[in-house]
Amino acid sequence: MIEIRGVSKVYDGSRPALDGLTLDVRAGEALAVLGPSGSGKSTLLNLVAGLDKPSAGSVTVDGVRVDELAEAALARYRRARIGMVFQFFNLLDDLTVLDNVLLPAQLARTARGEARSRAAELLERLGIAGHARAFPGRLSGGERQRVAVARALMNRPPLLLADEPTGALDTASAADVQELLTGLNADGQTMLLVTHDTALATACATRTIELVDGRIAGSTTPRGLDPGGGGAPAGTGLQAPEGSRPELGGVPSRDGHPGSQGFRHGSGTGGRAGR
Numbered sequence: 136m137i138e139i140r141g142v143s144k145v146y147d148g149s150r151p152a153l154d155g156l157t158l159d160v161r162a163g164e165a166l167a168v169l170g171p172s173g174s175g176k177s178t179l180l181n182l183v184a185g186l187d188k189p190s191a192g193s194v195t196v197d198g199v200r201v202d203e204l205a206e207a208a209l210a211r212y213r214r215a216r217i218g219m220v221f222q223f224f225n226l227l228d229d230l231t232v233l234d235n236v237l238l239p240a241q242l243a244r245t246a247r248g249e250a251r252s253r254a255a256e257l258l259e260r261l262g263i264a265g266h267a268r269a270f271p272g273r274l275s276g277g278e279r280q281r282v283a284v285a286r287a288l289m290n291r292p293p294l295l296l297a298d299e300p301t302g303a304l305d306t307a308s309a310a311d312v313q314e315l316l317t318g319l320n321a322d323g324q325t326m327l328l329v330t331h332d333t334a335l336a337t338a339c340a341t342r343t344i345e346l347v348d349g350r351i352a353g354s355t356t357p358r359g360l361d362p363g364g365g366g367a368p369a370g371t372g373l374q375a376p377e378g379s380r381p382e383l384g385g386v387p388s389r390d391g392h393p394g395s396q397g398f399r400h401g402s403g404t405g406g407r408a409g410r
């Protein structure tokens with residue numbers, strides 16, 4: 136899914152933020168990137184998101200050479216192939232929860248009815264349907280982050296990126312978001328998450344790497360993927376039985392990833408809509 140080859144990033148001639156990094160992330164993995172402040176974690180995420188260009192090396196995501204894309208193609212790439220979640224949510228405070236979640240579909244010119252049924256399904260699955268007409272300012276941090284995750288997943292991106300998704304949350308909300316992300320990965324969502332939260336990394340990641348001075352200094356596999364690859368890791372307890380996948384309106388994805396997010400959160404996060 137992600138192939139990073141010999142990537143360096145140098146900002147204004149100083150010590151490189153990334154130093155010859157080579158890294159693969161397979162479909163179905165949840166890779167957590169740990170490491171001290173300034174070690175290059177956000178830089179790595181930004182290169183994968185196409186928000187910045189490497190000084191050397193190549194970044195390929197889902198078959199696309201992200202580092203070679205021009206602006207218009209980059210915008211399309213970000214719309215269709217990745218979803219991003221940030222530490223401070225980055226929601227638009229003068230839009231309702233529902234309109235925040237609908238925004239990526241509007242940018243992708245998804246038909247209105249199709250977008251609305253997708254949004255409704257996501258809000259329901261993430262336990263925030265009761266807040267659809269509220270403004271983000273009225274929600275708790277954990278609820279806001281759920282809205283941000285719903286927005287990130289709106290266009291069914293093959294890859295979810297998160298930079299410190301629990302960094303601004305209290306312990307209970309962080310546990311909530313941790314459970315949500317773990318469940319999404321159990322349902323097959325590939326993700327790359329940068330975090331200082333070792334509880335999150337241990338619970339959610341199939342693999343962790345530690346960056347130090349822009350290089351990989353170590354790695355662990357808290358929840359290894361089965362060798363077949365691509366499938367959901369075992370043992371999360373969040374997968375509903377086969378055949379129970381709720382239908383997301385049968386909306387085909389425009390980029391060849393039909394319904395890749397199963398959202399089978401029967402036991403994980405589904406029962407919270409009324410909170």
Ligand SMILES: Nc1ncnc2c1ncn2[C@@H]1O[C@H](COP(=O)(O)OP(=O)(O)OP(=O)(O)O)[C@@H](O)[C@H]1O
Nearest residue numbers: 146147151152170171172173174175176177178179
């Ligand atoms: N836009 C920029 N211009 C100049 N230097 C930058 C820029 N962005 C990052 N850097 C530098 O690159 C290095 C890596 O930064 P990065 O933000 O990737 O670290 P990080 O691991 O995400 O740290 P943190 O845990 O504090 O978020 C740092 O030395 C930082 O100062």
Ligand SMILES: [Mg+2]
Nearest residue numbers: 176177178298
């Ligand atoms: Mg950072």
